[in-house]
Amino acid sequence: MQKEISTKKIFSKLLEKFETISGENTFNCYQCGCCSAACPVASEMDLLPSQVMRYIQIGLTDEVLNGNTMWICATCYACQARCPRGIDIATVMETLRQIKLRKNEDWTVLGKIDVDELNKLPPIALISNLRKMTG
Amino acid sequence: MKKIAYYPGCTLKTTAANFEESAIESMKKFDIELEELDRWNCCGTVFSLATDDLMHHIAAIRNLIRVKEEKSNQVMTLCAMCYNTLKRSNQRVKSNQEDLDKINDFMYKEDLNYNADVDVLHLLPYLRDEITFSKIAKRVKKSLNDIKFSAFYGCTLLRPKEIQIDDPFMPTILENLITALGGETVETPYAIECCGAYQTVNQVDVVVERTKVIIDGARNQGAEAIVTSCPLCAFNLDHRQKETKKKYSKFIEMPVFYFTELLAYGLGIEFKKEWKDLHYVDPLSIFKN
Amino acid sequence: MTENKNDKKIGVFVCHCGINIASTVDVDKLVEEFSKYSDVSHTENYKYMCSDPGQKLISAAIKKHKLNGLVIACCSPTLHENTFRRLSENSGLNAYLCEIANIREQCSWVHEDKTEGTKKAIKIVKTIVEKVRKNESLTPVEVPVTKKALVIGAGIAGMQAALDIADAGKKVILVEKSPSIGGHMAQLSETFPTLDCSQCILTPKMVDVAQNPNITLYTYSEIEDLEGCVGNFKVKIRKKARYIDEELCTGCGICVNKCPSKKALDEFNVELTTRPAIYVPFPQAVPNIPVIDKENCLFFQKDACRICEKVCGPKAIRFDQEDEFIEEEVGAIVVATGYDLLPITEMREYGYGKYKDVINGLQFERLLSASGPTEGEVRRPSDSKIPKDVVFIQCSGSRNPEYYKSYCSKICCMYASKHAMLYKHRVPDGHSYIFYIDIRSGGKGYEEFVQRAQEEENVVYLRGRPAKVYQEGDKMVVWGVDTLSGQQITIKADLVVLAQAIIPRNGVEELIKKLKIQTDEHGFLSEAHPKLRPVETNTSGIFLAGCAQAPRDIPETVAQASGSAAKALTLLSIDKIHHLPIVATVDEDLCSGCEICIGTCPYSAREIDEEKKIAIVNEVLCEGCGSCVSACPSSASQQKNFTDGQFEEMIKAILE
Numbered sequence A: 001m002q003k004e005i006s007t008k009k010i011f012s013k014l015l016e017k018f019e020t021i022s023g024e025n026t027f028n029c030y031q032c033g034c035c036s037a038a039c040p041v042a043s044e045m046d047l048l049p050s051q052v053m054r055y056i057q058i059g060l061t062d063e064v065l066n067g068n069t070m071w072i073c074a075t076c077y078a079c080q081a082r083c084p085r086g087i088d089i090a091t092v093m094e095t096l097r098q099i100k101l102r103k104n105e106d107w108t109v110l111g112k113i114d115v116d117e118l119n120k121l122p123p124i125a126l127i128s129n130l131r132k133m134t135g
Numbered sequence B: 001m002k003k004i005a006y007y008p009g010c011t012l013k014t015t016a017a018n019f020e021e022s023a024i025e026s027m028k029k030f031d032i033e034l035e036e037l038d039r040w041n042c043c044g045t046v047f048s049l050a051t052d053d054l055m056h057h058i059a060a061i062r063n064l065i066r067v068k069e070e071k072s073n074q075v076m077t078l079c080a081m082c083y084n085t086l087k088r089s090n091q092r093v094k095s096n097q098e099d100l101d102k103i104n105d106f107m108y109k110e111d112l113n114y115n116a117d118v119d120v121l122h123l124l125p126y127l128r129d130e131i132t133f134s135k136i137a138k139r140v141k142k143s144l145n146d147i148k149f150s151a152f153y154g155c156t157l158l159r160p161k162e163i164q165i166d167d168p169f170m171p172t173i174l175e176n177l178i179t180a181l182g183g184e185t186v187e188t189p190y191a192i193e194c195c196g197a198y199q200t201v202n203q204v205d206v207v208v209e210r211t212k213v214i215i216d217g218a219r220n221q222g223a224e225a226i227v228t229s230c231p232l233c234a235f236n237l238d239h240r241q242k243e244t245k246k247k248y249s250k251f252i253e254m255p256v257f258y259f260t261e262l263l264a265y266g267l268g269i270e271f272k273k274e275w276k277d278l279h280y281v282d283p284l285s286i287f288k289n
Numbered sequence C: 001m002t003e004n005k006n007d008k009k010i011g012v013f014v015c016h017c018g019i020n021i022a023s024t025v026d027v028d029k030l031v032e033e034f035s036k037y038s039d040v041s042h043t044e045n046y047k048y049m050c051s052d053p054g055q056k057l058i059s060a061a062i063k064k065h066k067l068n069g070l071v072i073a074c075c076s077p078t079l080h081e082n083t084f085r086r087l088s089e090n091s092g093l094n095a096y097l098c099e100i101a102n103i104r105e106q107c108s109w110v111h112e113d114k115t116e117g118t119k120k121a122i123k124i125v126k127t128i129v130e131k132v133r134k135n136e137s138l139t140p141v142e143v144p145v146t147k148k149a150l151v152i153g154a155g156i157a158g159m160q161a162a163l164d165i166a167d168a169g170k171k172v173i174l175v176e177k178s179p180s181i182g183g184h185m186a187q188l189s190e191t192f193p194t195l196d197c198s199q200c201i202l203t204p205k206m207v208d209v210a211q212n213p214n215i216t217l218y219t220y221s222e223i224e225d226l227e228g229c230v231g232n233f234k235v236k237i238r239k240k241a242r243y244i245d246e247e248l249c250t251g252c253g254i255c256v257n258k259c260p261s262k263k264a265l266d267e268f269n270v271e272l273t274t275r276p277a278i279y280v281p282f283p284q285a286v287p288n289i290p291v292i293d294k295e296n297c298l299f300f301q302k303d304a305c306r307i308c309e310k311v312c313g314p315k316a317i318r319f320d321q322e323d324e325f326i327e328e329e330v331g332a333i334v335v336a337t338g339y340d341l342l343p344i345t346e347m348r349e350y351g352y353g354k355y356k357d358v359i360n361g362l363q364f365e366r367l368l369s370a371s372g373p374t375e376g377e378v379r380r381p382s383d384s385k386i387p388k389d390v391v392f393i394q395c396s397g398s399r400n401p402e403y404y405k406s407y408c409s410k411i412c413c414m415y416a417s418k419h420a421m422l423y424k425h426r427v428p429d430g431h432s433y434i435f436y437i438d439i440r441s442g443g444k445g446y447e448e449f450v451q452r453a454q455e456e457e458n459v460v461y462l463r464g465r466p467a468k469v470y471q472e473g474d475k476m477v478v479w480g481v482d483t484l485s486g487q488q489i490t491i492k493a494d495l496v497v498l499a500q501a502i503i504p505r506n507g508v509e510e511l512i513k514k515l516k517i518q519t520d521e522h523g524f525l526s527e528a529h530p531k532l533r534p535v536e537t538n539t540s541g542i543f544l545a546g547c548a549q550a551p552r553d554i555p556e557t558v559a560q561a562s563g564s565a566a567k568a569l570t571l572l573s574i575d576k577i578h579h580l581p582i583v584a585t586v587d588e589d590l591c592s593g594c595e596i597c598i599g600t601c602p603y604s605a606r607e608i609d610e611e612k613k614i615a616i617v618n619e620v621l622c623e624g625c626g627s628c629v630s631a632c633p634s635s636a637s638q639q640k641n642f643t644d645g646q647f648e649e650m651i652k653a654i655l656e
């Protein structure tokens, strides 16, 4: 399917919000792909981290927000530690999560997880996964 | 005995109690008492990344106020995630007076105002820089006897660069500790990668894939065990081997240690049954003496 | 109307600069304002003052109104001061009675509000009117030109510049820091886009340089000190001790063969091999005279050995030789100090400096070169095996403002292509992969060259910057990505070649300080104007060529070197040059002879007149920097047309 894009769609309110929350300028990314090469969990992602950057650059934000990339991201900073443009992609991912979470849409549904399993987990796992909801 | 204020964090009181005990016991051998803060709360576990979200730094900063209350200017951490969170929140308010003021305003009920003047320490660099590995080597009672370890640093001690405890691409601190304790180390590319972190809650499969790659990678280099510094890495790499084995029947399990357990072992401290029980893969199988 | 207190007849000319000025400054208002001045005899504005009609209009006004002072309100004086001063002179008015009021860069370009802009423009012009009121007519100081050039650095850039100048019949001093001329080009195997052998095209030129009677060559030498200015530089050259009597040495090489200390890393082979302590960098070196490397010589380190001395037939070894200093006078200087690659220890994510089989582009050139350590067979450093899978990583350290260098190194796209292609020629059953971000192949035949690599030589191009290189068994594993397919990629390679960023030559900062020229933020030499004066520095008489200015390939280097040679020749072909007459003066009545000015002058232009016991100025040497003027405690020193009196009036005009 052809995607219709326009500058109006690109420079949207959402982009503004995105840039405020993240403090990053999306257009700083020149698509070298180093973040994607570094990401240890990219194989599980719909879009590679660099593709997420690209999609935002051309206004395809819905596709990004409906994808799983930001939820697969483990905030490990492998990307940030290498980005030649100094973009904090981990923060970009958190921003995308925040945009969803602030609308009460979370990827983790606690009810679906077995109670025994929950009891076994280290507190840092649970809190870091769930504290997003309190954001 | 020299006392250092110590912040444990939630996980060291539960699934990583072995990490805490082995650390405290070991430090006593160097005449250092890790003195737990009288009061502390959860640090928040991850540094909040959103620029407009100051709220999430309050938990971390509150703990630093507790440190000041105990008249200390430094606090020791063991958990890599707590270290990362406390240190970065501290740095954020240190470099941003406005944020600091806001947080102090919010916590007006606290007796003290925070001045961003606490140093957040981690035990690993403390061992390297203050105790020194050469001194540790001299104190070894039970050598690791050339057991081959693969170091697993994970993320939060190395990234981002503002808080790194070692070279983020070629760290050696864990390896050097193991060598001091008489063990051997192998090199793997995964040592500085991610274990899958909190995905272990709702996307176990992501972690299973990481665990497989990391343990297989270590085994391919001849490692007999993993040594780590983070309770989340330890949980994922150790306990998730169960699910990994379920998914990949040919997968061979490997024990996972906290560096402090090996330190304690080397210093001649007994490897307690309670410690062993917190492991999934039997840790004692690798000790040859 | 103010009263005309002097006999000045000033003309004020306001340029619109298209809309550059006129859109923010009310140019009519300016004319109106200045026509009120009693000593302004004429004022008008025009769309482009610098254009032919604009200049004619000024010239006509000078003649018609018999103007004796000129203020041109326009762009920065760096652009058109010369233009208008020349016009002034040609119209019968001394050039130094003409001044520029910069109302573009200092006003219209930096403001938006027209009312405020106009107010500020008026102030700027007012100050210049004040200055012109008291300007004197000056005559440029005439200086004879020393008809000899100095070229620093004898890579292909310096050699070309030296040859061009020498061929035009002028003398050249060529100073090269290393033991041989040739620079990096001597290390290359074959060169893109034609794949001709680098040594085959370079060595004849090296011989030309050595034999050209107009070229005096100082190798293993450096600039110790530089004084003077355009037309008349005095340079002191340090000729480092080779510990060899150059007259006696026949270049037989027996000393090199017999030297027992063979552990020094070979610079020419980019540390892939070792060399003796006494060495000639490469067989075709010019001059073919060895050098003793003190750090590695057993005699210098341990007072032992002296084998070279024993085996040398003509008895040319001189352990007691000392550095020699040579003084030369030259009229023009070409700086061609070339480049280095980003150091070995930097790329930690690629394991550079840790893994033997991760090498840089120049090392790969040596592996490809018939004169290299493997005689042109590609064998990897760790175990001398022929690598069957080779990964080339472009932009290694370039285009990376966060950690390394922000700029594009320009030549790596082309040489990576070349490397992959030459590798396929040497190892036909091998595979080569290139990770790139963008391919920049602007140049004659360049795009076709890259196409050929892709289509005919089966080089696999992958778009993305790899994240990591590590060792697994005897393989170097590369973690990369291909952003075009959206796939993470792993390649198990035998050898990884990094196209390291090009950086300015190590140690060049010291030279730059001595020459008092400027560099950009990265340390590359700055040109006077990025478009219109690309081979000149801001210091007149000093020109630049080659990679010292920015990364570039050989054709561009050679073209630029010829360009700077032409500029140097222009200078050397005139007998006298004119030196700005804006120099310091001394009021004999006020000078107490305290000598403070003598120490302050950075150009040694001050001395004491022994008879009168006062300080005087050597106008040829004075650069008009004003240091002495501000230092003089008796206000005896003044700078022509920049007197204290003038400044006072100018400041008053601003504050009014």
Ligand SMILES: Cc1cc2nc3c(=O)[nH]c(=O)nc-3n(C[C@H](O)[C@H](O)[C@H](O)COP(=O)(O)OP(=O)(O)OC[C@H]3O[C@@H](n4cnc5c(N)ncnc54)[C@H](O)[C@@H]3O)c2cc1C
Pocket (backbone or CB within 6 Å): C152, C153, C154, C155, C156, C157, C158, C175, C176, C177, C178, C181, C182, C183, C184, C185, C188, C190, C191, C192, C193, C221, C222, C223, C336, C337, C338, C339, C340, C361, C362, C365, C411, C415, C418, C505, C507, C508, C511, C545, C546, C547, C548, C552, C553, C554, C555, C557
């Ligand atoms: C891996 C690689 C492959 C390449 N392949 C090609 C190719 O195929 N085709 C192509 O067109 N280009 C190629 N190039 C580019 C080419 O090497 C350069 O364009 C060319 O060498 C630049 O010449 P230069 O004289 O400016 O610098 P250099 O060759 O660096 O020469 C500078 C000289 O100045 C001397 N010097 C430095 N400082 C001082 C000082 N203070 N005093 C006195 N002397 C000093 C140095 O010793 C040196 O001899 C390649 C470059 C690399 C890195």
Ligand code: SF4
Pocket (backbone or CB within 6 Å): A028, A029, A030, A031, A032, A033, A034, A035, A036, A049, A050, A053, A082, A083, A084, A085, A086, A087, A089
């Ligand atoms: S590493 Fe940085 S510049 Fe490169 S694609 Fe990722 S975000 Fe963009």
Ligand code: SF4
Pocket (backbone or CB within 6 Å): A035, A038, A039, A040, A041, A042, A049, A072, A073, A074, A075, A076, A077, A078, A079, A080, A089, A090, A093, B194
């Ligand atoms: S922080 Fe997220 S996107 Fe970046 S490398 Fe880690 S998992 Fe991938």
